[in-house]
Each structure stands twice: as C-alpha cells, then as structure tokens.
Amino acid sequence: MQQSAVPELAHTHTRPIHWLATATAVAGVVALSSVLQPNSATAAQTAGPDAKNAPAAVAPPDPASVEFPLECGLVKAVVVKKASGDLDGDGSPETVAVVHCDAPMGTPPDGVYVLTRGTGAATPRVVATLVNPKDSITVSDLAVRDGAVVADLLGYSTDDVPRCCPDVKDSAKWQWKNGSFARSTPAGAHSV
Template identity: 55%
Template sequence: MQPPAVPDLAHTHARPVHWLATATAMAAVVAAAGLLQPGPATATTAAPGGEPAVARPAPDASSADYPLKCGGAPVKIAQRASGDLDGDGNPETVAVVHCEAGSGTPPHALYVLTHAKTGPHVRVVATLVEPSRQQNVAELAVRDGAVTATLLGYSSPEVPSCCPDEREDVSWRWKGGSFVRAARSDAQRV
C-alpha cells in the first residue's frame, strides 16, 4: 500500500478540550477589553487667561429662586430643557414655572437659568415669558442654541382658563447680549 499523499493530520480534528481552550481564551480577551476602556471624555473651554476650564453640568432648575409671587403657594416646575444657548460651552437650563394652584390653570413663566460666576448657586438670567401675559407653555425644547416653545393663550378675559383659544409657536436666540424672540408662525386660534 502506498503512503497517503498528505501526512496524517490528526491534530486538525477538534475535540471538546480544544473548544474549551478556545472559549476560555476568547473570554479572557473580552474581559481584558472591558477592563482597558478609555476614560470619560470631558468638554473644555478656554477660561480667562487661556487655561482650559471644564464644562459644568446644566443648572438644576429645582435649586433656583424664581421671581414669582405665589402668595404662599409653592412654586412648581412644569418643564425644563437644557443646552448651550450663548455659545460658551456651558449649558443653560430653561424652566417653565408656575404657582401650584389647587385648581384651574395658573399662568406660566419661562426663565433661563445659569450658574453663578462663583459657587454652586443657580440664578435666573432672563425671563422669556412673564406670568402677567396669562399664557401657558405647552411644548418646550432647546435645539441648536435656540429655545422653542408653543404658547397657549386667551383672546379675551371671557375665555375660561381651562380652555386657551390661541396658540403661538415662538423661539428665542441669544444675539448681542440678550434673547431675541421670533415667531415661528402667526398666532392662530385653537
């Protein structure tokens, strides 16, 4: 009998011990990859003097003192959204706030919050909607450096406060040191 043209390749036949060794090696590689992760990314901006400054988290809306007169009733934060509105690399928070009334639909105020220059304090830096306007904010968002909102209002004092009959889509953008309001569409009846 002639010897085979290819030598005996007994070591190419996988046995359970080979599969176990392969699985163990793969598990070790996956575990090592999980342990060797890069650190978290941090955004920085240049501080005065050229030193990098670490970006702060968005201001906490529940820690601000709002200029809202509620006659002893508590202040309620109905909505909030955050984003960098002035391009400094640090996010601001926009908060929809109203007095917590036992019933009815109290008017909303819309405030922009930022961190105080020093310390952990949060301060109101702009009022976008005064409660005296008797409007409610139905939708709020911060996108691409702009605040957008849907304002619901009343065409006359005879309209019940439960049922606003006007709707206005507006936006505000930081320009020249203040927030500039723009209508996204004409005011319309609801």
C-alpha cells in the same frame, strides 16, 4: 365501529391541575430568568492624549435650587418643564424652566425663565424672563434646539374666554443676540 387498540391518553382531557402545573412552571421560568441576568457591559472609552487638557463637562443649572421671581402666596412655585443647552455660545449649558404656582384649582399661568451658573458660582440664578406669568400664557411644549429656545404657547383671544380653555396657540423662538434674548416666530408657526 372498531375500538382503538391504544388506550385513551390522559393528557387529552385538561383538568384544573394541568393548568395549575403549567402556571407554576411558567412562574418558575420567569423567576429564574430574573435571577440569572447577564453581567452588565464593561466597555469604556480610553482617554486619548488630549484628555487631560479637555474641559470637564459642566452640569446644567438645577432649577430646584432657584428662587423664581413669582408671587405664589400660600402655595409654592413648581417647575413643570425644563430643557438645557448652551444658549449663549460660552460652552456652558443654561437651563430654561417653565414654572407656575402650584394652585389647587384652575390653570395657573406659566413663567419661562433662563438659568445660568456664573463662573465659580455654586447656585444657579435667573438671568432672563422669556414669558411673564402676568401675560396669562401656558406653555405646552419646550425645547432647546441649535442654541435657541423653542416653545408652544397657549393663550386667550379675549378676557371673556374661560381661563380653563385657551383658544390661541402660538409658537415662539428665543435666540441670544447682542447680549439679550430676541424673540421670533419659527417657520411653520400657527394660531388656532
């Protein structure tokens, strides 16, 4: 066997010091890249000639500042879901809030409330109850689409079904008609 004329290369055998040096170099690159970030974008739309006459965008009502018609005893009411949109076509958004008592155990029933802010009113108020907590329903999904409230509701077929395990699923849609919210079932809705 003939010996190589070139001495054995040192980097062909990895040692812990090599791994430590590699890890240090990678950490340095990551740290340096987090410091050297590009400037934030500064593009802005210019106001057109009608911008002075356009109405200011109105923020939807915040459910955190509303007292809901819910009896919770020693625990407080919590907003677990919310969605916003213009439900009555007046150009101002409403907020739909799913609220239940913050019970330490079990699955508390939900209430679904529509909030609005009256003209000049600083604090929002409840104007409609779409789902009453007394109906023992839980809301699994909530959205505002095309001026309508759409929700997936979970309930119980009988009083014998444990309150932890709803066995009925229903979809509901509420739309503002003739001064109130009318409930219908959207196409493709089903029960379990």
